[in-house]
Amino acid sequence: MKTTSALRANTSTTMDPARQAFLLLRTVFTVAPIIFGLDKFTNILADWTVYLAPQATALVPLPAQTIMYVVGVVEILAGIAVAVRPRFGSLLVAAWLAGIIVNLLLLGSFFDVALRDFGLLVAALALNRLSQRAALQSGI
Secondary structure: OOOHHHHHHOOOOOOOHHHHHHHHHHHHHHHHHHHHHHHHHHOOOOOHHHHOOHHHHHHOOOOHHHHHHHHHHHHHHHHHHHHHOHHHHHHHHHHHHHHHHHHHHHHOOOHHHHHHHHHHHHHHHHHHHHHHHHHHHHOO
């Protein structure tokens, strides 16, 4: 004889915790990069050029704000990629975060932000693993 809670667990309204984690991470890694990317054009949240290492402007002969516009476009595209193709988009976001971490380490400051971004990188890799599972379950 099954208990009420066991019956409730078998209903279609109960979602697998891995599926919930996948949806949470997919949502965050879609919305956050798009918001941050758009803010590169407005600088409402931060003056993003402060976070740009001098080596970046030496490597790319463009003004810092122009580089931030390019960064903004890449971040928006990364967010869209996570929404549309999370298996690919999550790796794009992870690689992008790795680049941000290297940039911050070259800058020699904002180590706390670099550590936070490392945590986000690991979360993006977790999204990649979960998206592979989701693709297998949906037959994609």
